[in-house]
Amino acid sequence: MSDKTKVLVTGAGGFIGSHLVTFLREKGYWVRGVDIKYPEFGASDADEFKLLDLRRWENCLSATDGIDEVYALAADMGGMGFISSHHAQILYNNSLINLHTLDAARENGAKRYLYTSSACVYPEFLQEDTNVTPLKEEDAYPAMPQDAYGWEKLVSERLCLHYHEDYGMETRTVRFHNIFGEKGTWEGGREKAPAAMCRKVATAKLTGDPVVEIWGDGEQTRSFCYISDCVEGIYRLMRSDFREPLNLGQDRMVSINQLADIVAEIAGISIDKKHIDGPQGVRGRNSDNTKLREVLGWEPSVSLEEGLAITYRWIEQQVSESYANSESTASA
Numbered sequence: 406m407s408d409k410t411k412v413l414v415t416g417a418g419g420f421i422g423s424h425l426v427t428f429l430r431e432k433g434y435w436v437r438g439v440d441i442k443y444p445e446f447g448a449s450d451a452d453e454f455k456l457l458d459l460r461r462w463e464n465c466l467s468a469t470d471g472i473d474e475v476y477a478l479a480a481d482m483g484g485m486g487f488i489s490s491h492h493a494q495i496l497y498n499n500s501l502i503n504l505h506t507l508d509a510a511r512e513n514g515a516k517r518y519l520y521t522s523s524a525c526v527y528p529e530f531l532q533e534d535t536n537v538t539p540l541k542e543e544d545a546y547p548a549m550p551q552d553a554y555g556w557e558k559l560v561s562e563r564l565c566l567h568y569h570e571d572y573g574m575e576t577r578t579v580r581f582h583n584i585f586g587e588k589g590t591w592e593g594g595r596e597k598a599p600a601a602m603c604r605k606v607a608t609a610k611l612t613g614d615p616v617v618e619i620w621g622d623g624e625q626t627r628s629f630c631y632i633s634d635c636v637e638g639i640y641r642l643m644r645s646d647f648r649e650p651l652n653l654g655q656d657r658m659v660s661i662n663q664l665a666d667i668v669a670e671i672a673g674i675s676i677d678k679k680h681i682d683g684p685q686g687v688r689g690r691n692s693d694n695t696k697l698r699e700v701l702g703w704e705p706s707v708s709l710e711e712g713l714a715i716t717y718r719w720i721e722q723q724v725s726e727s728y729a730n731s732e733s734t735a736s737a
C-alpha cells in the first residue's frame with residue numbers, strides 16, 4: 406500500500422459504490438472495494454477489490470484492516486418490488502452488515518465513517534399525498550417507516566450517532582433520495598423506477614409495441630438525483646464536520662407518469678401507458694434541501710432530463726444487446 410489516505414468502499418460492486426470508487430480514485434485516494442460480487446458493468450477502478458460477505462464479523466475486520474476512512478454502501482436492496490416483498494431478509498442481512506462493518510472499523514481505528522441511509526426512513530404518514538411537503542431531516546421522528554428496509558436504516562443511523570458519542574468516531578450519515586444513472590441494475594427485479602422506465606421505453610422502441618406498464622395510477626411522486634451529484638455530495642459530507650443525518654437528493658418532484666413522458670421524449674417515441682397493479686411505495690416524496698445547502702454550501706445540479714438522457718442511452722444499448730443475444734440464441 407502507498408502512503409495515500411486509504412479508503413474502503415463497501416458495496417463497491419453495486420451501482421453507487423462503483424461510481425464512488427472511480428470518483429475517489431480520481432481524487433487521489435487509495436481505494437479498497439469490497440462486495441459479494443464484482444461490478445456487473447465493467448471492471449472496478451479500485452486499487453484492491455475483495456470479495457467478502459460483510460454479514461460476517463471476521464470479514465468486516467479484514468475489509469477495514471489498515472483503512473483510514475470507510476464509505477459504507479453495502480446493502481441487500483432493490484426497487485419497490487424487492488423492498489416491499491423481502492422484509493425479513495432485508496432487516497436481517499442489512500443489520501448484520503452494518504453492525505459488523507461499523508464495529509470492525511472502530512476496532513481497526515478508522516478515523517471517519519460514512520453511512521448511506523435512505524429517504525425510506527421517513528414516516529409513511531407524512532407521505533400520503535402526491536403533493537407532499539418536502540421532508541426535512543427532523544421529520545424522521547416520531548418514526549414510522551413504511552418497510553423493514555427503512556427501519557434498519559433508522560437503527561443504523563442511530564448506531565453511527567452513538568458510536569460518535571460513546572467512542573468518539575467521526576461518523577456521517579447521508580439519506581439518499583432516489584439515485585439514478587448509467588451502470589445500475591436495469592432488469593431482474595431489483596431495478597428502481599428510472600432504470601425500469603428506461604428499459605420499458607427502450608423495449609417499446611425496439612419492438613414497436615408502444616405499451617409501457619406502470620404500477621398503480623402513475624400519479625405517485627418522487628424526486629430523482631443523478632449519480633454524479635450523488636458521489637459529489639457523499640464526498641462533501643464526508644469532508645464536512647456534520648454528524649447528523651443529511652438529505653441528499655433533488656427537490657424537483659415529478660409523478661411516475663411524468664417520468665415516463667420524459668423518457669419517451671428522450672427516446673423519441675410515443676408510448677401508451679398501461680396502469681397495472683403493483684407496489685407503489687409511499688404516495689409522494691420529496692427532499693427538503695434547506696439543511697443540505699446550509700451544511701455543504703452546495704446541492705445537486707444535474708437536471709432530471711440531462712441525467713435521464715445519459716441513463717436512457719446506456720440502458721437502450723443494454724436492451725439492444727440483450728435482444729440481439731436472445732435473437733441469435735433462438736436462431737442457433
Ligand code: NAD
Nearest residue numbers: 416418419420421440441458459478479480523581583584
Ligand atoms: P446496489 O444494490 O447497487 O449496491 C449494494 C451492493 O451491496 C451490491 O453490490 C451488493 O452485492 C452489496 N452487498 C449486498 N450484500 C452484501 C454483503 N453481505 N456483503 C458485501 N456486500 C453486499 O445499491 P446502490 O443503489 O448502489 O445503493 C448503495 C447504498 O445506498 C445502499 O446502502 C442503499 O441502501 C443506499 N440507498 C440507495 C438509494 C438509491 O436510490 N440507489 C436510495 C437510498 C439509499
